[in-house]
Amino acid sequence: MKRFAFSLRLKLLIFSAFLLAIPYLSYQYVWQLESYLRVGQEQTLVGTARAVATALHERPALFDKQSAFLADIRPGTDLYAHKIQYPIKLDGDLSDWQDYQANMLAYGATNLVEQSAVYQTNSLSFKHMLGQYDTFLYAMFDVTDDSVVMRPQSSLRVDRNDYLQLAMLNASGRFERYIISPYASGWVNAYKLDVDTETINPIALETRIQGQWENTETGYQLELRFPTSMLSSKIAFALGDVDDPNTRQVKYVMGTANPTQSDSLGTVLVPSPEIERIVKGLKYSGARVWVVDKHMRVLARSGDIQDAQGIGLNANNVGQSDIGGSASDSAQIWDYLEQRILLPLYYKILTKPPTDFIDDLADAFALEGRDIAEALDGTPSTLWRLSSDDKAVILSAAHPIYIDEQVMGAVVVEQTTHGIRSLRNQALEKQFHFILAVIVIATLGLFLFASRISNRIRKLRDETEAAIDINGKIVGTMKPTNTRDEIGDLSRSFNQVLSKLSQYNQYLENMASRLSHELRTPVAVVNSSLDNLSLSDSQEDKDEYIGRAKQGIKRLSSILNSMSEATRLEQAISHNEAEEFDLVKLLTGCVKGYAMTYPEGNIQLNVQLDEALLKGSPEMFAQMLDKVVTNAVEFMNSGTPINIRLFKKASKFALSVTNSGPLLPENMNKQLLNSMISVRKSTTAEQAHLGLGLYVANMIAQYHGGHLTIENLPDHSGVIVLFELD
Incomplete structure (x- = not known):
């Protein structure tokens, strides 16, 4: 099953999701x-x-005047004059009160003031409400009465029929009573009653109390109006109910309070104009x-x-x-984008304040x-x-x-x-506009950035694949980039690696011919000696041929030893314990030995330091010096000296070996430190040269914390090998 590959662009796009x-x-x-x-x-x-x-x-x-000093209020008795928005039309039709139905109070058995018979619900009950508009109080009564008995036209009494009695304390605090006792449905006014509460005797018509009485199928409806200046804060309403038109006996009196007793009146709270x-x-x-x-x-x-x-x-x-200018095309486009796309999207999360509730x-x-x-x-x-x-x-x-x-x-x-x-919504709208722009620009920028990076990486991959064929052979080169970033460093590193691999491939390709060249002579010597040995009868000749064969075998052994020297050296370095030694004493001893080993050479030592301490292996360092000096002796011009110089360079010391002689070929100074690289024109039959000397010397230099460089002298008189600490 093929695994899904996350490209660099996809990863950066996923990472950009964190911008949310x-x-x-x-x-x-x-x-x-x-x-x-x-x-x-x-x-x-x-x-x-x-x-x-x-x-x-x-x-x-x-x-x-607002009865706020009362210790307690009695529901249904202590009344509230509700603020109404418009004056009530006094026509007996209660449709003007429909908006205030929730404020109407229902009165029944618990509101009986007097009764001469057992109470029956359908006999008498009513709904009542007080309203205040400007300087008037309005009162409505929706009465359920199974038998409405009106006042006879010829009757002087006002209490032998259905009636409404109203009692109050006037503005000066005096107790007053009024009664509405109509002959028929229609416009009504009140009669002022005698102060004697034992009787109901009308004494005068009160035109300030006006209203309309209308009989209905279930009873009657009554609307009243009187000025607020008529009373202080005490009032009571009571309905008298007569059911028998013959006896005209009052059956029930039901109301907000007893209208015959001033101390039992309820209060009325009128919203204070002050x-x-x-x-x-x-x-x-x-x-x-x-x-x-x-x-x-x-x-x-x-x-x-x-x-x-x-x-x-x-x-x-x-x-x-916030963008102005309706005539601007860009403003129109932005307005369309904001109103049709952005704001509907925002308000999936935000909530608008309701226009009405x-x-x-x-x-x-x-x-x-x-x-x-x-x-x-x-x-x-x-x-x-x-x-x-x-x-x-x-x-x-x-x-x-x-x-x-x-x-x-x-x-x-x-x-x-x-x-x-x-x-809040305004702030969030502006914030979301800005954030959306940042996210879009950042995401686009990350996408373009990722695309450029991935293109550069793909280009680097293609160049690398093109430089090496299917068999691993280097068939091309890579052009290093000058970009100063990690991919540029990787490109330059790939170029260096490819260059080294190319050199190594060349070395491998040339190694067969080089080994063939080095091995052909000793093999031919051994082969010819064995052939001659088989054909010779003389013991003296046999001894000579055996000696030549041994020399050839010795040379073959020397070649194999040289090839394995680097491997043995690496093993020795890995197991060696570093110690501190004085390079001045080491150089002095080595130069004395070289005087006996190379009597034909003039090896001179120039030490400019009293002491040069180095941590490592003195034996290996001497081996490195042997390789360099041997190389210098082989290439020096006859009669010229080899100069070994120890001096201070910057804050560290350096060691140089100089000889006069043939110069290094062009562009070979760095390659000579690689394995099996040699610039000798010929090889003697006694000594094999595989180009491993300077390679081994550089390996020892690196172990001691430094490196070797080999260059032609500035005056082109010879070559210098320099050891420097890193």
Whole structure:
């Protein structure tokens, strides 16, 4: 099975995938920044709530008429006048109240004030709501009554039929009662009753209380309107039910409270216009502000949560390109690319703030929440919550309102996180634009870079394969590159290796002829001696032929010894333990020996150092010197000296051997240090020269931490061999 090969380009492309970590990190950074912005928004909202509460501290008149001083409230008895958005048309049709159905209260058996018969649900029940618009209070009653009995046209009494009784404390605190007792469906006004609560005697028509009574199949519907200036904060409504048109006996009286007793009246909370005037200007603050009493009932509010985004942004700039000029083709192309491709892609991850969401508190008359409860306990608090449709995140901050060091209410300020989310999206859009450009450019650059590298490597591979044939023979050369990088170094190294292999191949190719040349003479000597020995009868001749054969065999042995010398030397180096010796003493002893070995040579020693310590093997170093000196003796001109000089070069010492004589052939100075390279024109029958002397000498020099060089003298009078430490 063929394994899949990962090319260099593919590997770099895979590696460039790590660039995708950049948008992830940016995304996390912006999310972290959003959390800091939320903390800042939270602190700002608490500051706004504190500022509004400061304007309301120690102002009891703002709360006195709003029943905020009550210890407790009675549901269904203590009423709330809901803020309505438009005036109610008094036509007996309750369609105007449809938007406020959730605020209607249902009354039944638990709300009976009087009864003369066992209560039956279908006999009497009703829904009721109070609303406030401008300076008027509106009241609606949706009554279920199995038998509606109207007031007779000729009757002066107002309590022998179905009726509505209304009781209140007026603006000066005086107890007053009113009754609505119509003859038929239609427009109605109220009658003011006598202060004697034991009777129901009308004394005057009250035209300020207006309304419409309309009978229905299930009972009747009643709408009323009267000015808020008629009452202070106490009120009660009660419906009288008469079912028998003959006896006209009141069967039930059901209402919000007993209208005949002033101390049993319920309270009515009308949103405070004074507090609303104080907080009215805050509708421009980008927040919704509530003021609640200590029973969490709304006293005033300002602003709309749909517009309370916290951070104001220009909606025209959100998600739009920063590139201007609609007439520019490039701008149009960028705008198309951004709006049709990039932003839809981004918003697979990002979330846009909703343009609309469900506001459960749009018509709320009472609030609840941990933040408000803590504020009413005297501790400013904040609360994060989701809208009921989970589209919006709403932050609320509550701060207590103090009167005489007592908490009488709280200011609640609300904002959504739409502004922060829009700001986050803007930041991420710009970040993603920049990061996408960086990733595209970096990936393209890496791809081009990888392509160039792979092309250079393939070219190097092709050149290498072309330089060597299928049999391993070097048939070409490589052109080294001048590029100063690793591939350039590899190319130059390949060129050097190929050059050395070429030389080695040439050496191998020439070795057969060289060995044949060196072995032919001793073999011929041995062969001719054996032939003559077999034909000769003279003992003297036989001894001569045997002597010649021994000389030939000796020469063959010398050739084999020379060939194995390098191998033996390598083994000796690997097992040798280095020691420190003085090169000055070694040279002095060697030169004395050379004087006896080469009496015809004039070997001179010039030492410019008192001591030259070297770590290695003195025997091997002497062997190296023997090879070099022997070579110099063989090539020197007769009567000329051989100079051995030890001197200091830079911070180290060097050793040179100089002789006058024939110069080195051109370009052979480096090759002479290789194995089996020789420039001798002829070889004597007694001594074989395989070109191993300088090769062995250089091997010993390298063992001692140096190297040999062989050059022609500058004046072309001879040759110098130089040993230098690396």
